Amino acid sequence: MSKLNRKLLYGFSAIIIVILAILGIILGQIFKSFYLTNFDQRIARETNLIASIMESNTPLTSNISDQTLKKIAKDLNIDVLLFDDKHNLIAKSSNADLTIASESLNSYFEQLDKVKKAAKFSEKESGVKFYGKKITNPNGNKQFLIVDYSTKSIKEVYSSIWVLLFSLLGFVLFAIIILLIRYSHQFSKPIEDITQVAIELSKGNYKARTLTESNESTTVLSQAMNVLAKNLQEMTMQQEMQQDRLNTLIHNIGSGVVLINSRGHVNLINKTYRETFKVDSRSILGELYYDAFKHKEVIEIVEEIFLKEIKVRKQIILPLSIERKHFEIYGAPIIGINHEWKGIVLVFHDISELKKLEQVRKDFFANVSHELKTPITSIKGFTETLLDGAMESEELCKNFLSIILTESDRMQTLIQDLLDLSKIEQQNFKLDLAEVSVKQVIEDVHQMMNQKALEKNIEFKLYLNSPLVVNADALRLKQVFINLVDNAIHYTPAGGKVFVTAVEADDHIVIKVNDTGVGIGKEEISRIFERFYRVDKARSRNSGGTGLGLAIVKHLVEAHKGKVEVESKLGHGTSFIVTLNKNTSI
Missing domain, CATH: 3.30.565.10 (Histidine kinase-like ATPase, C-terminal domain)
Incomplete structure (x- = not known):
């Protein structure tokens, strides 16, 4: 039995037991009072009836046989005693006896002598209860008829009443408990299933569903829980997919990415940043930005974004190990839906290769110009010298022409190397x-x-x-x-x-x-x-x-x-x- 069923059973059982106990006590008292009232009335009537019978058997003397009293006592299932006017016992039914003091009995006879109807007498100390009536014949002789019902097991009657009452209440309690168990299980089982589904949903298991057939009162709740679980599962799948895409994008992007929260703590660094700056995630995540970054230029960019809440874009040179790299840093504040300050994002674009290529291009044109300028200048100078008359000297002419040939070969070699290099670098090479x-x-x-x-x-x-x-x-x-x-x-x-x-x-x-x-x-x-x-x-x-x-x-x-x-x-x-x-x- 589940905890919920036990709580329901114990609670309702306690309430039912208290109600039935109170009801039993009230009904018991009512039954007891009703029974005693009817019993007293019956004994009073029977006493009057016996007195009438005894008065009809005249004369009344001490010689009256006990057979009459025994027959009456047997028929009515009571004990009967007969006293004379001297208060002496003259007849009785079998086993009839009064355990009462003579003073009390004499006082009672005096009371009977004054009334015509049957009168009740009870003594609290001895517990004796009986009815009595004065009998008078036509000759004026009087006797006292006593009907004793204290000897009868009134307690047994009470016990029977209580046994019957508690049996009835016990049966009612048993039936109610059985019905309670049945219906509590019928109502609590769907609730338990729904509760279990809710627990699984709180743990992140959005595949959980309630499959128990519910009654009309819980069907809507079960369907609503299943719809909620399905919607949460779909939303979670979409969120996980978007999160995976975002993580893949952030961690595999070619630029370093750093996220800083509104308090200045580093929340995220991607793979490119770790590899570029040779840092460990555990040593930088959770650190304040001025402790996490080792370069003053980066710290100044972060502080500028925090203070001015504007986008910042700068090109800086950062020393890394034995080399210096060019970075274009793009920083922007992260603002929430309600204009809430969430932090900032920094993107580090490594433009070292671009700078290098730009420098190579500049050097290439400078070097080509310089390499070609020297032989051209030499060729032009020696040619002008020859034209000015130096060719008239055969030895000088031959020397100058050798120099011109050497410089021409040098130019040819340079141009050939440039052509070879250009050809090699082409994609279709x-x-x-x-x-x-x-x-x-x-x-x-x-x-x-x-x-x-x-x-x-x-x-x-x-x-x-x-x-x-x-x-x-x-x-x-x-x-x-x-x-x-x-x-x-x-x-x-x-x-x-x-x-x-x-x-x-x-x-x-x-x-x-x-x-x-x-x-x-x-x-x-x-x-x-x-x-x-x-x-x-x-x-x-x-x-x-x-x-x-x-x-x-x-x-x-x-x-x-x-x-x-x-x-x-x-x-x-x-x-x-x-x-x-x-x-x-x-």
Whole structure:
């Protein structure tokens, strides 16, 4: 039995028991009073009747047989006694006796002598109750007739009344309890089901439904609860879907997002922000903004939004680890429906690449202009000198024409490198892939560049043990190693060494071009693959370099789905590491 049913049963049972007990007491008293009144009236009538019968049997003497009294007592189921005028017992029915003091009895006889009808007598101390009447014959003799009903078990009659009454009340109570259990279960079961559904809904289980067949009084409530559960389930699903979309958008957006509540505590940071600023969510969530942000510029933006309640958009440079990044920060206040201040949102757009590209574009035009200006100026100057009469001197003319040819070659090399770089960077650039022996390619490069190395007294050696076959474009691959070896020879002083090694793994080949040259500074390593960037600008220009060779190398290696890395220490040489996949699929 459920708790609700027990409470209903105990409550109603207690009320019914109290009501029935009060009703039983009242009915018992009524039945008792009614019974005693009728009993007294009956005994009074019977006493008068017996007296009439006895008076008709004249004369009344002490010789009257006990048979008459016994017959009357048996027929009426009472005890009868007969006294003479001297108050002496002259006859009685069987077992009839009066346990009362003689003084009280004499006083009662005196009272009977004064009345004509039957009179009642009761003694509280002894509990004796009887009716009496004076009998007088025509001769004037008198006797006293006593009908004793105190000897009868009045208590048994009372007990019978109470047993009957409580049996009846008990039956009524049992019937009411049975009906109460039945109907309480009928009414409480739907309520219990609805309550259980409400509990499940409060726990977030919006699939809960009430399936019990309800009566008319709870059908509407059950249907309303099911409709409520269904609506909550649909609303929750829509909210979860929207929340998932919002979380996916926030955490996967390419810009850092930070939400700050109205009290200045950080409520949310997305994945991009964590990765960009290298912070842990647990160390920043819940913190005040001036503790969470380490950069003064960001704190000032937040304070400006809090104070002015306006949108703010600024471009700032923030130092992160060993680099400096450009950010465009967009901040806006979050205002609720009733113009309630909810907090602010900050969006960090990393525009470092855009700034870098913008700078590269500026540097590109500046460098191209500068690289072309020098040979053009030289060609123009020597041509004017020749036209002014210098060509009359054969030796001077030949010298000037050699310089003009050198500068023309330099311009041609620069323009060719620019065309190659432009072609490589185009989206429709394709490699002519085939099975290529890297060993053979490097050996061809060795034959081409060895004479140049000998001229500078540089030892140029190869350490290749296997064919090192890869799927690549042979011409482009040769162009990569020509540029790397040429740079190694250019930046290695006389008496130095240049050597190429290769290591073969399961799915890739690693080729290293090493030299013992001047090396590259740590701060310049990240820029050597930029267009026109030179570590030693004067020396590289004098050697005929354009500053585009390593940019071409990087693009060609990446076009082969490989990678190129640099290891260098200033004054101790440089090592370019090229990793090529054996099976390149473009």
